Amino acid sequence: MGIRVVEVRPGFARAELPPEPNTNHFGVTYAGSLFSVAEMLGGLLALATFDLDGELAGFVPLVKESTIRFRRPALGVVRAEASLSDDEVARVRESALAVGKGEFVLEATLTDAGGEVVASTTGTYQVRRLG
Incomplete structure (x- = not known):
């Protein structure tokens, strides 16, 4: 897939998906590749935002x-980004500490090289204790 993480900081994640090897037989980006780059933002954002080592x-x-909504065919490099507000980060953290899990909804936007929105996703994620 060749996904490149462009920027990750507390509350924010951005990644890029190159056209190759992600182009299908119609000459546009595979739907599954679009979904994958958007979904991984939740994990990246959580790792950068929550103190999982402390x-x-x-x-x-x-x-x-x-879920994903495809809006138009994606051509060229696709950029995916998502963010959480400081208030939402605090709420998730407090819930995780209180009950062993914190849940959040993350919306991601995927744009093509021209800045046009090609897809959007809404994902429900948890930061939860294992075991």
Whole structure:
């Protein structure tokens, strides 16, 4: 897939998907490749946002559900990005500490090289204690 992580910081993640090897027989980006780059943002964002090596040691990010809406064929490099507000981060953290899991909904936008929206996703994720 060749996904390139462009920027990850607390509350934000951005990645890019190159056209090759992700182009289908119609000459546009595979639907599954678009879904994959969007879904992985939830894990990247959680790893950068929540203190999984300290305060939330033993917690992992998991995806519970994800949907995608394809808006137009994707040509060229596709950029995917998603963010969580500081208030939402605080709420998830507090829930994780209180009950062993914190759930959040993450919306991602995928744009083509021209800045046109080609797809959008909504995913439900958890940061939860394993074991």
